Amino acid sequence: MKVIPGDKVIYTFKHDMDYVDKVSVGERFKVVTNDCWFQQIKSENQAIEQIDFNVVNPATGPIYVEGAEPGDVLKVKIIDIAVADYGSAAVIPNEGLLGDKVTKPVVKIIRVEEDYAIFNGMKLSIDPMIGVIGVAPALEDGEWPTGSPWHHGGNMDTTDIKIGSTLYFPVNQRGALLALGDCHARMGDGEVCVTGLEIGAEVTLEVDVIKHKSITWPIVETDEYVMIIASGDSLEKASYEATSQAVEYLKSGLKMSWEDAYMLASLVVDLKISQLVDPKVTVRAAIPKYVLPINKLMEAL
Amino acid sequence: MKVIPGDKVIYTFKHDMDYVDKVSVGERFKVVTNDCWFQQIKSENQAIEQIDFNVVNPATGPIYVEGAEPGDVLKVKIIDIAVADYGSAAVIPNEGLLGDKVTKPVVKIIRVEEDYAIFNGMKLSIDPMIGVIGVAPALEDGEWPTGSPWHHGGNMDTTDIKIGSTLYFPVNQRGALLALGDCHARMGDGEVCVTGLEIGAEVTLEVDVIKHKSITWPIVETDEYVMIIASGDSLEKASYEATSQAVEYLKSGLKMSWEDAYMLASLVVDLKISQLVDPKVTVRAAIPKYVLPINKLMEAL
Numbered sequence: 001m002k003v004i005p006g007d008k009v010i011y012t013f014k015h016d017m018d019y020v021d022k023v024s025v026g027e028r029f030k031v032v033t034n035d036c037w038f039q040q041i042k043s044e045n046q047a048i049e050q051i052d053f054n055v056v057n058p059a060t061g062p063i064y065v066e067g068a069e070p071g072d073v074l075k076v077k078i079i080d081i082a083v084a085d086y087g088s089a090a091v092i093p094n095e096g097l098l099g100d101k102v103t104k105p106v107v108k109i110i111r112v113e114e115d116y117a118i119f120n121g122m123k124l125s126i127d128p129m130i131g132v133i134g135v136a137p138a139l140e141d142g143e144w145p146t147g148s149p150w151h152h153g154g155n156m157d158t159t160d161i162k163i164g165s166t167l168y169f170p171v172n173q174r175g176a177l178l179a180l181g182d183c184h185a186r187m188g189d190g191e192v193c194v195t196g197l198e199i200g201a202e203v204t205l206e207v208d209v210i211k212h213k214s215i216t217w218p219i220v221e222t223d224e225y226v227m228i229i230a231s232g233d234s235l236e237k238a239s240y241e242a243t244s245q246a247v248e249y250l251k252s253g254l255k256m257s258w259e260d261a262y263m264l265a266s267l268v269v270d271l272k273i274s275q276l277v278d279p280k281v282t283v284r285a286a287i288p289k290y291v292l293p294i295n296k297l298m299e300a301l
Numbered sequence: 302m303k304v305i306p307g308d309k310v311i312y313t314f315k316h317d318m319d320y321v322d323k324v325s326v327g328e329r330f331k332v333v334t335n336d337c338w339f340q341q342i343k344s345e346n347q348a349i350e351q352i353d354f355n356v357v358n359p360a361t362g363p364i365y366v367e368g369a370e371p372g373d374v375l376k377v378k379i380i381d382i383a384v385a386d387y388g389s390a391a392v393i394p395n396e397g398l399l400g401d402k403v404t405k406p407v408v409k410i411i412r413v414e415e416d417y418a419i420f421n422g423m424k425l426s427i428d429p430m431i432g433v434i435g436v437a438p439a440l441e442d443g444e445w446p447t448g449s450p451w452h453h454g455g456n457m458d459t460t461d462i463k464i465g466s467t468l469y470f471p472v473n474q475r476g477a478l479l480a481l482g483d484c485h486a487r488m489g490d491g492e493v494c495v496t497g498l499e500i501g502a503e504v505t506l507e508v509d510v511i512k513h514k515s516i517t518w519p520i521v522e523t524d525e526y527v528m529i530i531a532s533g534d535s536l537e538k539a540s541y542e543a544t545s546q547a548v549e550y551l552k553s554g555l556k557m558s559w560e561d562a563y564m565l566a567s568l569v570v571d572l573k574i575s576q577l578v579d580p581k582v583t584v585r586a587a588i589p590k591y592v593l594p595i596n597k598l599m600e601a602l
Binding site for chain 1: 390391392397398402403405409418420421423425487488489491493494495496497535536537540544548555557559560561565566568571572573574577582584
């Protein structure tokens, strides 16, 4: 299996980027990802002030997907996320939702043993996820630091971006130019303190290209839901974007009036907080697949 | 079983209210609730402009709970929510998250048949919930229309307030003075169009009093989670309140530092949107019970 090594990283998603390797549709490949600190935290004595924030949030890649052209949709199936045997979390003054209450930085090293994270002696089951994953943004969307989410993906910090899920991205550039990093062994929706269980990982992916389909925001498909992942300057703005898109998909996919689709969304779509601690915050609108399967959504695009 | 009839309603939660009946700890009783329109919508031809909004959001009660004193916690177990055989939903210009896109009001009558709601021929499983439920507010909290949520409960529109769940409210007045209404046969998290499947119901409850315990926001306990339900002027503010409380409960219940509790919250607490369409919006912070069981939370209060 092809392996994309963890020393090939970017810090900005740009429309034009040099790719580090190529993969083909249907090919399984492995991506080695760094933790969000680029492994700068190795002990609980690590002073936060001494961390080099210029190398925080590295994303491995970009990876060129053969056959992906602007105007297509890139499909990325997450086959596996194998996490390292320890990771870290931190609280930092003025960071996270309750940052105003934090008086001192605290760093914690958290071991992972047989699918459990050990936190102060407590065993917490792990549920690995990818924090940062995205493609080359559209030219008109400009450049995005890997720490931010937007239309191209990026730091969506969405717990459903996990093993078994499938992502859909708009392709804005030949080869799509996929990059990823910032895995978490586990995280709560919201990521309230600004870190999850930050950890290095080996991510196994399989890609496909859906020709001539256009989407505005990334989509993640789980066993039960098709979720539109939208970001904005507030949870209300992100919710507005995600819901607008969900209503459009219900309308076109189920061939109903916009008003009926809006009403139906109120009955069946769950608006879920992904994260509220990054430069833009992220919400996902979850449509049950029994209401609108992904193939019906895609056919109607 | 005692029945509180649906014609005994309030439109404002006040510190001082006349109760309509009394119940005892451990007693099961039935509360007949009106739909949010007070049954004014009986056909899809109902003009929204002709609805009397002065009688919208009636809450049946208040019900005096014997033995509940200020400084206690009222525990309300939801035994059953039997919904009527039809309900309604509506889109209204300038209402709901996408209200600016609504050009005309639309009313839909939705039949309920054998635990399914029939929407444009689609079968949607029902999952009944209580939209409005609360107690007399603290004197310093003022008076609250039944359409708003706050510390006393009220229009929390939280999908987890459903059969099998248990609510916990601060008791601010002798007898607690419980009132409820606005049931939904189903609703998505967010209640994006401003209505769920609005429906009349018969709600069976059982109450208990936990003496000398103080909580700031209502709590709902489900099979898996203890959730703090907080409201505010934005989702960020409601999230801040809910998370602050969750971190305090983790700190005292698990006897850890505030910083560790904040970090743990980031790993295990899910911030969930309840509704973003009422005069104040509502978020719940869900703590897994395997991390902090309700009895450990209560003991530490």
